[in-house]
Amino acid sequence: MFEIVWLVYIVVCGIVFGIVYRQDRREGWTRFALAASLPVVGFLLPLFRSGGGGQRKSRPVESGIFDHFSIRDVEHTHQYDSPDAAKEMNVVPLEEALLVNDFSTRRRVMIDLLKQDSLDYLEVLRLAVSNEDTETSHYAVSAITGIKRKLTLALQQLSVQYEENKDDPYLLRSYADVLKNYMRSGFLDERTLAKHRYTYSAVLGRLLELEPESAEAYAEKIGTDLELGEYASAEACAEGFLRHCPHDENAYLSLMNVYFTVQSIEKLKDTLDLLKQSPIRLSNEALTTVRFWSEGT
Template sequence: MINLLLGIYILLSAALLGVYYRHSPREWLLRMVVVTVFPVIGWLFPVFWPGRLYKDAGGKLDAYIASQQKEMSVQHLGIYSKMETQKELDVLSIEEALLVSEHNTRRKVMIDVLKQDAINYLEILQTAVSNEDTETSHYAVSAIMEVKRKLTLSLQELSVQYENNKSDEHVLRAYTEVLKGYLRSGFLDERTLRKYKFIYLGVLEQYTEISQNAREAFVDKVDMELELERYAEAEETCRVFEQKYPHVENVYLCYLKVYFTIKSAEKLQHTLLMIKKSPLKLSNHALTMVRFWSEGA
């Protein structure tokens, strides 16, 4: 049933994209890869946004994207739970369902996962592989293999497009998304994982240079440089980030992460002072982080 629905979705997507991009097979292929690797949610990726949105909307577009991402993150807290503004329902996490629920409930949870974008639940799926219920385990293995197949196919396609045109912002954005998913998939051995981390870092470098909407990419770049112990490069990325987006709170949060990692108490204190003096209206998340670091300091 799942395969049938997926097949119908792919056929409908191919037909719809074919109408809009019938004169450009390359554009059709790029978008087809995105909507196939990321069912449904792939349609929200920047590769589908009209170019004029970047020009006309400016900061409003960034705020809209952030709000959408926040909404999606709430939705993804658990497939077995739904957050409503009027009431709060009892939340039964997927992990708990797989551990303590009856077999029928476990299977239902896994089917719900399969209906979503399975790449967002890879860690749970990997845990479910060893579940005592063989049917639940089978669902998990099937989902993982499908994710791996899609990610591998997308990497192959996008790596070729990237090599052919490293200045295509849409290709760069799609490539970073696929690489990010591949790195957290758990499919790679240590040596291959390190190789793809550097590839990912290189693509992020290119993307942050040419894109006017690369705030999240800067954050990802700093995180990856810290993970690879490239501390000087991470600090330099923060400076470039600040130059490009001087009034964005994530700039300061990135500085805090870098200075905490390299154990530079003086620079960390200086950054906290700069945040407190800045006219920025901080989000609840940023305020929590500032309080935490201030107390820690």
């Protein structure tokens, strides 16, 4: 009896995924493997992930604070253009595929990743390195090695260009983006990481001199300075953020974060009062912060 039910379930899964993902067979096979490995739950989970309509829905890619820059193969070009959204992969199924008891699915996912700009999937690759399937782990290590090589080469080229020309915002943004990705790659020891953080902060500082209304750059520089323990620099940057972007709630929240870090509670409350008096329509995050500190906690 159980065998019959199981067979019917498999057939239904095959029919449903065959119809829903007829335009994307690779996606269909991946989701079918999930459904077959995780009865019922595996069948429903991918449908909920995709909104139930069969259209692939990509998660926003975290490729740095300047999303319109992407590292290309720097052996052949110095351009850093935006990625083709149509070629971006769905990270959620990738993560799920690594848990499927089907080594062929895992290996196929890793091979597909090797064909993509794997920089956007570092977290998935790190997870795959420790996979029990040695071939999947080997593919992940190969992809990470390739990422390290590209980042190192891009960093070397951009550092030279930066020293020669510190007045090009495009170059500064590209260099900042590469530095951030290199720091988050996990390839660095603490001493080297700190060195690159100082460089990153300096590049962002120069960018803010040229473009003093770049909110993303302010936020990144403030966070980096706090990590380095450069509290005076972080405070000066946060004050500049508020001065140049008085209608951005993040300017107030960043300055409050600096004052909280250095335990200057009175200045924090003064900034909170400024935020309350501003005409800004606050987000849920900002409202939660305002309510928290308004209660005198």
